[in-house]
Amino acid sequence: MTNPSLLILPGDGIGPEVMAEVRKIIDWFGTKRDLAFDVSEGLVGGCSYDAHGTPLTDETMELAQSVDAVLLGAVGGPKYDNLDFSVKPERGLLRLRKEMDLFANLRPAQCFDALADFSSLKRDVVAGLDIMIVRELTSGIYFGEPRGIFEEGNERVGINTQRYTESEIERVARSAFELARRRGNKVCSMEKANVMESGVLWREVVQKVHDEEYPDVELSHMYADAGAMQLCRWPKQFDVIVTDNLFGDLLSDAAAMLTGSLGMLPSASLGAPMANGRPKALYEPVHGSAPDIAGQGKANPIACILSFAMALRYSFDLGDEADRLEAAVEKVLADGLRTADLLGEEGVTPVSTSEMGDAVVAAL
Amino acid sequence: MTNPSLLILPGDGIGPEVMAEVRKIIDWFGTKRDLAFDVSEGLVGGCSYDAHGTPLTDETMELAQSVDAVLLGAVGGPKYDNLDFSVKPERGLLRLRKEMDLFANLRPAQCFDALADFSSLKRDVVAGLDIMIVRELTSGIYFGEPRGIFEEGNERVGINTQRYTESEIERVARSAFELARRRGNKVCSMEKANVMESGVLWREVVQKVHDEEYPDVELSHMYADAGAMQLCRWPKQFDVIVTDNLFGDLLSDAAAMLTGSLGMLPSASLGAPMANGRPKALYEPVHGSAPDIAGQGKANPIACILSFAMALRYSFDLGDEADRLEAAVEKVLADGLRTADLLGEEGVTPVSTSEMGDAVVAAL
Ligand SMILES: CC(C)[C@H](C(=O)O)[C@@H](O)C(=O)O
Ligand SMILES: CC(C)[C@H](C(=O)O)[C@@H](O)C(=O)O
Numbered sequence: 023m024t025n026p027s028l029l030i031l032p033g034d035g036i037g038p039e040v041m042a043e044v045r046k047i048i049d050w051f052g053t054k055r056d057l058a059f060d061v062s063e064g065l066v067g068g069c070s071y072d073a074h075g076t077p078l079t080d081e082t083m084e085l086a087q088s089v090d091a092v093l094l095g096a097v098g099g100p101k102y103d104n105l106d107f108s109v110k111p112e113r114g115l116l117r118l119r120k121e122m123d124l125f126a127n128l129r130p131a132q133c134f135d136a137l138a139d140f141s142s143l144k145r146d147v148v149a150g151l152d153i154m155i156v157r158e159l160t161s162g163i164y165f166g167e168p169r170g171i172f173e174e175g176n177e178r179v180g181i182n183t184q185r186y187t188e189s190e191i192e193r194v195a196r197s198a199f200e201l202a203r204r205r206g207n208k209v210c211s212m213e214k215a216n217v218m219e220s221g222v223l224w225r226e227v228v229q230k231v232h233d234e235e236y237p238d239v240e241l242s243h244m245y246a247d248a249g250a251m252q253l254c255r256w257p258k259q260f261d262v263i264v265t266d267n268l269f270g271d272l273l274s275d276a277a278a279m280l281t282g283s284l285g286m287l288p289s290a291s292l293g294a295p296m297a298n299g300r301p302k303a304l305y306e307p308v309h310g311s312a313p314d315i316a317g318q319g320k321a322n323p324i325a326c327i328l329s330f331a332m333a334l335r336y337s338f339d340l341g342d343e344a345d346r347l348e349a350a351v352e353k354v355l356a357d358g359l360r361t362a363d364l365l366g367e368e369g370v371t372p373v374s375t376s377e378m379g380d381a382v383v384a385a386l
Numbered sequence: 387m388t389n390p391s392l393l394i395l396p397g398d399g400i401g402p403e404v405m406a407e408v409r410k411i412i413d414w415f416g417t418k419r420d421l422a423f424d425v426s427e428g429l430v431g432g433c434s435y436d437a438h439g440t441p442l443t444d445e446t447m448e449l450a451q452s453v454d455a456v457l458l459g460a461v462g463g464p465k466y467d468n469l470d471f472s473v474k475p476e477r478g479l480l481r482l483r484k485e486m487d488l489f490a491n492l493r494p495a496q497c498f499d500a501l502a503d504f505s506s507l508k509r510d511v512v513a514g515l516d517i518m519i520v521r522e523l524t525s526g527i528y529f530g531e532p533r534g535i536f537e538e539g540n541e542r543v544g545i546n547t548q549r550y551t552e553s554e555i556e557r558v559a560r561s562a563f564e565l566a567r568r569r570g571n572k573v574c575s576m577e578k579a580n581v582m583e584s585g586v587l588w589r590e591v592v593q594k595v596h597d598e599e600y601p602d603v604e605l606s607h608m609y610a611d612a613g614a615m616q617l618c619r620w621p622k623q624f625d626v627i628v629t630d631n632l633f634g635d636l637l638s639d640a641a642a643m644l645t646g647s648l649g650m651l652p653s654a655s656l657g658a659p660m661a662n663g664r665p666k667a668l669y670e671p672v673h674g675s676a677p678d679i680a681g682q683g684k685a686n687p688i689a690c691i692l693s694f695a696m697a698l699r700y701s702f703d704l705g706d707e708a709d710r711l712e713a714a715v716e717k718v719l720a721d722g723l724r725t726a727d728l729l730g731e732e733g734v735t736p737v738s739t740s741e742m743g744d745a746v747v748a749a750l
Contacts, residue, residue, distance in 0.1 A: 098580065112580045142511045142619050163527075163548060163582065170583050174551065180587030182548040184527060188541040214635070216462065216476045218527065219534050223544030248674075250636045251643040254618065255506050271578070272614045272636055279615040310612075 025058045026338055027089040031066040031082070034102075034111060035311025036321035036375075037095025043323035043379025044093065044330050047347065050383050055343065062089070066118070067097030067111035067311075077114030086118055090296075091337040092304040093330060094118070096311035119159050122302045124291035125190065126197035127159040127270065128332070129308060131257070131277035134286055136355040137364060141282030143254075151281055153260045154205060156198040157270025159291055161190045162220075164267045184220050186266065191227040197292070198264035199236035206261030208240045212249040212269055224266065246273065253277050278308045285309055285322030285363045286351075288329035290336050303337045305329040319374035320362035324351055327382060350385035354378070357385075390702055391453040392423045395430040395446070398466075398475060399675025400685035400739075401459025407687035407743025408457065408694050411711065414747050419707065426453070430482070431461030431475035431675075441478030450482055454660075455701040456668040457694060458482075460675035483523050486666045488655035489554065490561035491523040491634065492696070493672060495621070495641035498650055500719040501728060505646030507618075515645055517624045518569065520562040521634025523655055525554045526584075528631045548584050550630065555591040561656070562628035563600035570625030572604045576613040576633055588630065610637065617641050642672045649673055649686030649727045650715075652693035654700050667701045669693040683738035684726035688715055691746060714749035718742070721749075 028048070032041040045061075052058040064070075064082040071077050077097070086092050097111040107113075118124075133141065133151040141148045166183030173179075195211070202209045211228040213221030225243050232241045244252065246269045252259060253276055265273060278287050287309070293302030307325030315321060328351060335344035358370045359381050365372055373381065392412070396405040409425075416422040428434075428446040435441050441461070450456050461475040471477075482488075497505065497515040505512045530547030537543075559575070566573045575592040577585030589607050596605045608616065610633045616623060617640055629637060642651050651673070657666030671689030679685060692715060699708035722734040723745050729736055737745065 107583060107586055110580060116581070142507050144506060144508055147506045166545075171587050177552040178587060179549060179551045180582075180584030181530075182582045182584045184546040184548065185543060187538065187543045214632070216474060217480070217635075218544075218546045219471060220544030220546045222471055223535050223542060247635045247639040250614070250640040251648075254640050254643045268578070268632075269636070271611045272633070275611040276614040276618050276640060279618045284615075 025060045026091070027060040027062070028333075029085055029089040029092045030061060030063045031092060031094045032063070033066050033095040033097045033311065034068040034099050035096055035313040035316040037097070037311055039317065039319070039375050040307065040321050040323040040326040041093070041095045043375060043382070044326050046379050046383050047327055047330055047386070050386055051343065054386070057340070057343065066094065066114040068099055068102045070114055071102065071105065071109055071111065075109070077109055077111050078117050083117065083121060086122060090298070090300055091333045092118065093333065094304055094306040095326060096307065096309065098311050099313040101313070116164065118304060119291060120165060122304065123160055123293045124302060124304055125158060125160045126194050126292045127157040128201070128290040128292065129155040129157060129270075129274040129278070130287065131155060131274065131281050132283065132287065133281040134283045134352070134355060137283050137286065139282070139367065140364060141280060143280055143282070147256065148281055151257055153257060153277065154201055154262045155270060155274040155277060156194060156201065156262060156264045157274055158190065158194045158266050161186055162267035184218065184268070186220050186224060188223065188227050191224050192231055195228045195231040195264060196235070198262050199232065199239050202239045202262040203236070207238070208261035210242045210244055210249070210260055210263050212244050212246045212263060212265040212273065214246050215243070216245055228264065249273060250276060253280065274308070285361065286324045286328065288325055288332050290329070290332040292336060300337050303333065305333045315362070319376065321375045322361040322363050323375050323379050324382075327351065327379070346386065350382050353385045354381045357381075389422045389424045390455070392425045392697075393449055393453040393456045394425060394427045395456060395458045396427070397430050397459040397461045397675065398432040398463050399460055399677040399680040401461070401675055403681065403683070403739050404671065404685050404687040404690040405457070405459045407739060407746070408690050410743050410747050411691055411694055411750075414750055415707065418750070421704070421707065430458065430478040432463055432466045434478055435466065435469065435473055435475065439473070441473055441475050442481050447481065447485060450486060454662070454664055455697045456482065457697065458668055458670040459690060460671065460673065462675050463677035465677070480528065482668060483655060484529060486668065487524055487657045488666060488668055489522060489524045490558050490656045491521040492565070492654040492656065493519040493521060493638040493642070494651065495519060495638065495645050496647065496651065497645040498647045498716070498719060501647045501650065503646070503731065504728060505644060507644055507646070511620065512645055515621055517621060517641065518565055518626045519634060519638040519641060520558060520565065520626060520628045521638055522554065522558040522630050525550055526631035548582065548632070550584050550588060552587065552591050555588050556595050559592045559595040559628060560599070562626050563596065563603050566603050566626040567600070571602070572625035574606045574608055574613070574624055574627050576608050576610045576627060576629040576637065578610050579607070580609055592628065613637060614640060617644065638672070649725065650688045650692065652689055652696050654693070654696040656700060664701050667697065669697045679726070683740065685739045686725040686727050687739050687743050688746075691715065691743070710750065714746050717749045718745045721745075
């Protein structure tokens with residue numbers, strides 16, 4: 023039997039340093055648990071632009087299509103801010119999402135108990151919080167045509183198009199209902215059906231999928247602005263939230279920040295099953311490339327490590343091994359180890375990026 | 387000299403009851419300060435649909451165009467949820483905004499000291515918070531064409547269009563810079579220039595207006611998802627935020643909720659100057675129509691009262707009178723009077739909607 027294959031794309035900023043820690047974890051599973059992965063590595067984002075003049079080469083794109091799972095660090099940085107839109111670092115990531123057709127972006131917003139005091143929210147509002155935001159990732163205003171900057175009369179106009187077909191909404195709704203069944207059995211769908219026709223269709227299709235296929239799951243609908251409010255007020259009212267690409271971008275970032283555990287939060291982007299039954303998949307931390315702290319050993323590798331845990335669970339059906347890795351992370355936190363983003367409390371032990379990775383390996 | 391004219395549109399849900407309290411304030415200014423207004427009243431939203439089959443009649447639209455300022459309560463409610471998109475209550479409000487060309491929506495997110503404990507955020511994160519979100523209100527995805535639900539192949543597709551011209555961005559940017567000069571002299575502009583071309587144009591034009599006309603104001607740019615995060619993390623880093631219609635909808639609602647003072651927050655929507663030099667203007671509370679508590683004397687009238695204070699300031703150049711009204715509100719709060727939305731602390735005095743209105747009048 024061949025080993026499962028992984029493509030690692032560390033990307034920019036702190037991407038390479040957090041990914042180096044994930045390599046240690048992967049190696050541990052290979053030697054200690056007899057779970058060897060065939061690992062290849064490539065470039066995405068600004069570093070790919072620097073090397074090849076494009077944020078993602080066709081070769082890397084092909085490689086991503088051929089492996090069992092992709093693990094990505096982060097892309098972007100001020101160095102690339104003035105690049106033409108078509109070669110911005112983000113285009114590499116967006117191309118991966120689009121061409122791999124990773125329509126369901128799973129973003130857990132979870133508050134780690136040891137870190138609840140890092141939240142700007144009161145402890146009782148966030149302690150124990152565990153919600154899952156399912157964001158549509160391959161359509162909507164991120165990809166709709168027409169788009170661009172055009173001359174019109176004597177001035178320019180910037181245009182983007184929000185566009186959702188019924189089947190695009192159906193499939194991500196199914197992902198949300200499936201997840202809900204394995205969690206709190208509740209889905210809240212968010213759009214602006216009071217203002218946008220694409221939101222009217224969204225609401226109708228989610229309701230239909232619910233009524234026909236998942237009547238056992240509790241479904242509610244909320245306008246996205248009210249959703250933003252409710253996330254800030256009492257996030258524990260939610261279990262699974264399903265929403266479109268753009269709303270999901272804002273809402274999941276707000277939710278992640280609210281937990282106080284931003285440097286800890288992983289994400290999974292899943293597509294349709296491949297021939298081997300595994301879904302197309304890309305895993306990445308929720309945090310960005312943080313160019314201001316890159317290369318200083320300050321980055322927290324846990325979000326990226328937990329992204330690998332999600333890979334174990336969703337790509338390789340190794341839920342027990344994922345649990346093991348997550349437990350190791352919890353232990354290290356309980357032991358008081360903290361990277362620079364999590365300092366401030368009394369009695370904790372400051373560690374560097376690589377010390378944190380080593381500690382997780384030790385805890386395994 | 388004729389009196390300045392006001393059109394009052396109470397709308398749905400708690401709209402009528404909070405507006406009744408504003409009428410008391412208006413009367414007080416007429417009798418005690420010799421500031422008489424010619425007040426007319428009309429229907430908007432669901433109540434207009436019930437009476438006329440449309441959320442806003444042409445007659446009311448004309449009236450709104452002819453007065454010095456419009457004061458609106460709130461629109462919408464579950465009763466109207468299944469109405470056709472074109473006659474939903476919200477279309478009445480959107481038609482007012484669009485036809486009056488109210489491009490600059492000013493949404494202060496302010497934390498009232500007496501209420502800081504109502505925030506889900508820690509006290510030190512929100513106490514003293516005073517930021518101003520300037521939301522573009524007449525363009526973007528709310529109004530862009532094409533829009534609608536169309537047949538395509540064998541399924542339907544929902545489409546909306548984000549569309550911004552240079553001049554639309556310029557004028558709202560100017561509003562933001564002007565406001566910043568009278569406040570903390572700092573503007574942060576938010577878009578998704580890393581993903582949307584309309585955001586690229588937005589960023590470029592805001593920067594140009596800054597460089598050519600407001601180089602003295604400090605300007606920064608932030609992606610809207612990072613903006614949502616930063617609002618949740620440390621909102622005091624901001625002074626004025628300028629953003630588009632859709633991002634502004636979510637971000638201003640999140641910011642309002644974070645203050646803990648949602649029932650207290652007013653808004654102003656301003657257009658170009660009319661022949662008499664006053665801007666076209668509509669004032670409304672940030673909160674919605676709250677149909678669940680309508681008609682029970684539970685609603686907090688202060689947001690609507692403070693919307694009238696904004697009218698005094700921005701439409702009638704009566705900044706001193708606005709200060710007086712705002713001071714009266716602060717006094718009533720300091721005295722411990724609280725409507726149902728603000729109960730929970732020890733030692734406060736619960737009051738009904740109309741008792742709160744009376745108390746503000748007495749404090750004047
Ligand atoms: C980097 C950027 C293109 C991306 C997005 O907007 O989707 C990021 O914010 C995210 O949420 O993964
Ligand atoms: C009622 C609705 C149309 C409106 C909007 O989306 O603009 C409201 O949410 C607001 O923010 O004023």
